[in-house]
Amino acid sequence: MRLEHVGRRHGLRGPWVLREVSLDLPAAALVRVVGTNGTGKSTLLRLLAGVDAPTEGRVTGRPARTAYVPERFPVALPFTALDYLVHLGRVQGLGRAAARARAGEWLERFGAAEHAGAGLAELSKGTSQKVAVAQALLADPALLVLDEAWTGLDTGARTALDTAVRERLAAGATVVFVDHDPRRLEGEAEVVYGVEGGRVRETARVRAGAGGRLPAGPESAESAVPAVGFPPGGAGTVAAGGELREARRGPGAGMGGGLAGGAGPGHAVASSAPGTVGAGASARIVIVASGGGRALPGGLPGDPATAPGADGTTVLTVDGARSDELLGALLAGAWHIHHLGTEGGRV
Structure with missing residues (x-):
């Protein structure tokens, strides 16, 4: 290295x-x-x-x-x-x-x-x-x-x-x-x-x-x-x-x-179960990510809602049942994950 x-x-x-x-x-x-x-x-x-x-x-x-x-x-x-x-x-x-x-x-x-x-x-x-x-x-x-x-x-x-x-x-x-x-x-x-x-x-x-x-x-x-x-x-x-x-x-x-x-x-x-962040699969999960100039990968699991965040980040919101898949897809696309949380409050 x-x-x-x-x-x-x-x-x-x-x-x-x-x-x-x-x-x-x-x-x-x-x-x-x-x-x-x-x-x-x-x-x-x-x-x-x-x-x-x-x-x-x-x-x-x-x-x-x-x-x-x-x-x-x-x-x-x-x-x-x-x-x-x-x-x-x-x-x-x-x-x-x-x-x-x-x-x-x-x-x-x-x-x-x-x-x-x-x-x-x-x-x-x-x-x-x-x-x-x-x-x-x-x-x-x-x-x-x-x-x-x-x-x-x-x-x-x-x-x-x-x-x-x-x-x-x-x-x-x-x-x-x-x-x-x-x-x-x-x-x-x-x-x-x-x-x-x-x-x-x-x-x-x-x-x-x-x-x-x-x-x-x-x-x-x-x-x-x-x-x-x-x-x-x-x-x-x-x-x-x-x-x-x-x-x-x-x-x-x-x-x-x-x-x-x-x-x-x-x-x-x-989380307490796969695909959740401690609040059950019905929870909406918020992921704050950035791609360092890379475009957001297409066809993301769970069809997340996206919005611009601070300092060039993107805020993605997805059903808890699909959050693990979404994290994997972002990582595979060389995106950085800054924060994970539930809708309405950061975990």
């Missing part, structure tokens, strides 16, 4: 958060990102995961199965923990039985099985974080991006996440993470990127077969910077919290937010 001269700013005239980021993300490696607060670490992770698109430059070669755990998990979603995970598993291409089984397994591993039937809004911060992490691991992502994912977890869950990271690495995945604890997976990262002043540089790399870390510059990493199935050919990134950000058609493309699976990952809000 490669970032070429990538920059990201907020708004047309907002300040640049990152500029001229060029790097080759290694395959099958543990990658740590370090830097002080506010330097752009989270922005870099969102770009890697496909949750945000670059303002300038380009990202190529993102694995089809990409998963992302954000720093903050939005708990005000009208679903139970299990329903949320099952729906995301379905979006990633798992059958209902497989999605339910995997959801149960991950809740058990993170010590949250007893909360499977609880509403997300009723969960403690720590348990909500367990659900956020579980959604990212349901479909065995090839790229796992973790932004302070250990924060709020108890000791047992942190150990379980450490183990899950090592399992993904053993399976040939790449894991990129930020964590405030410098001892997190200490000595295991093969590459360290430092973020400072809107720039990103490789500060350390382990020499293959040498068993030692080589500084990439005159300083070490620690001193240099403080410390689904989507339609065939589609790709995306699923992230906790219900926003699907990027999808591209073709080899080496990816999508954006915490979980990915099937032919590609996606970022989606879970």
Whole structure:
């Protein structure tokens, strides 16, 4: 996966958060990102995961199965923990039985099985974080991006996440993470990127077969910077919290937010049943999307009503029973999904 001269700013005239980021993300490696607060670490992770698109430059070669755990998990979603995970598993291409089984397994591993039937809004911060992490691991992502994912977890869950990271690495995945604890997976990262002043540089790399870390510059990493199935050919990134950000058609493309699976990952809000967003199949679902200059795909499922939205987005409203199909069609057409909600209120 490669970032070429990538920059990201907020708004047309907002300040640049990152500029001229060029790097080759290694395959099958543990990658740590370090830097002080506010330097752009989270922005870099969102770009890697496909949750945000670059303002300038380009990202190529993102694995089809990409998963992302954000720093903050939005708990005000009208679903139970299990329903949320099952729906995301379905979006990633798992059958209902497989999605339910995997959801149960991950809740058990993170010590949250007893909360499977609880509403997300009723969960403690720590348990909500367990659900956020579980959604990212349901479909065995090839790229796992973790932004302070250990924060709020108890000791047992942190150990379980450490183990899950090592399992993904053993399976040939790449894991990129930020964590405030410098001892997190200490000595295991093969590459360290430092973020400072809107720039990103490789500060350390382990020499293959040498068993030692080589500084990439005159300083070490620690001193240099403080410390689904989507339609065939589609790709995306699923992230906790219900926003699907990027999808591209073709080899080496990816999508954006915490979980990915099937032919590609996606970022989606879970519901209590297929094709719904927690309000039943009769609900009208509102999807806010943008195509980056691409025309809206023709023949969209459910014959959605469309209207212009803010900042060049399009607002599509469709029956809940057809919402999953519509999301898949938009992703296959390389559209970004910004928000999902029910008519009359955002989910």
